[in-house]
Amino acid sequence: QVQLVESGGGVVQPGGSLRLSCAASGFTFSSYGMHWVRQAPGKGLEWVAFIRYDGSNKYYADSVKGRFTISRDNSKNTLYLQMNSLRAEDTAVYYCARLSWGHGAFDIWGQGTMVTVSS
Amino acid sequence: AIQLTQSPSSLSASVGDRVTITCRASQGISSALAWYQQKPGKAPKLLIYDASSLESGVPSRFSGSGSGTDFTLTISSLQPEDFATYYCQQFNSYPRTFGPGTKVDIK
Numbered sequence: 001q002v003q004l005v006e007s008g009g010g011v012v013q014p015g016g017s018l019r020l021s022c023a024a025s026g027f028t029f030s031s032y033g034m035h036w037v038r039q040a041p042g043k044g045l046e047w048v049a050f051i052r053y054d055g056s057n058k059y060y061a062d063s064v065k066g067r068f069t070i071s072r073d074n075s076k077n078t079l080y081l082q083m084n085s086l087r088a089e090d091t092a093v094y095y096c097a098r099l100s101w102g103h104g105a106f107d108i109w110g111q112g113t114m115v116t117v118s119s
Numbered sequence: 120a121i122q123l124t125q126s127p128s129s130l131s132a133s134v135g136d137r138v139t140i141t142c143r144a145s146q147g148i149s150s151a152l153a154w155y156q157q158k159p160g161k162a163p164k165l166l167i168y169d170a171s172s173l174e175s176g177v178p179s180r181f182s183g184s185g186s187g188t189d190f191t192l193t194i195s196s197l198q199p200e201d202f203a204t205y206y207c208q209q210f211n212s213y214p215r216t217f218g219p220g221t222k223v224d225i226k
Contacts, residue, residue: 045217105153
């Protein structure tokens with residue numbers, strides 16, 4: 001079945017780095033744009049980054065620009081989020097989500113991975 | 120960035136009630152709006168896209184309307200499994216933005 005599975009979350013100190021992965025299965029990963037969305041504890045959803053199906057275009061939220069890098073390996077059906085210079089306010093559940101092929105909404109979501117930035 | 124506001128921020132309703140949630144965009148976004156449902160500890164689920172199109176598999180008691188800056192999500196007859204938080208999201212431009220959410224709980 002169509003599935004996204006995130007991994008790589010954990011506890012990291014302020015200023016540290018972490019790389020999240022999102023493994024896709026059940027669909028042609030290389031045909032779809034992909035997003036990262038996060039949710040701080042008890043808060044709403046915040047869009048983080050987008051990458052085009054072929055990796056040619058990337059967009060970032062101002063809050064992470066210059067610190068986070070989205071990338072993908074279509075041969076491995078995997079999406080990544082490299083997070084550097086982490087701050088306490090980056091603490092959140094991070095979801096990967098698929099951009100629907102026919103419209104702009106996010107039609108498939110992973111279960112999320114928790115990132116905690118704390119000393 | 121386009122800002123989205125939702126009202127109400129929370130509501131209490133009974134099973135069988137008709138529920139309406141509104142979403143307002145800070146500038147016109149045509150019909151580039153989606154609605155998601157999120158239950159505690161779970162990922163969001165797409166309900167409506169293009170402001171009024173029902174995602175496959177979503178019950179027909181959910182409907183969406185609107186265009187430009189004002190949008191509405193309606194649940195025609197609230198069911199026990201509908202108690203959740205609902206978010207609107209615009210995909211007219213980057214950065215993508217979400218509304219703050221509307222929590223629907225049991226009266």
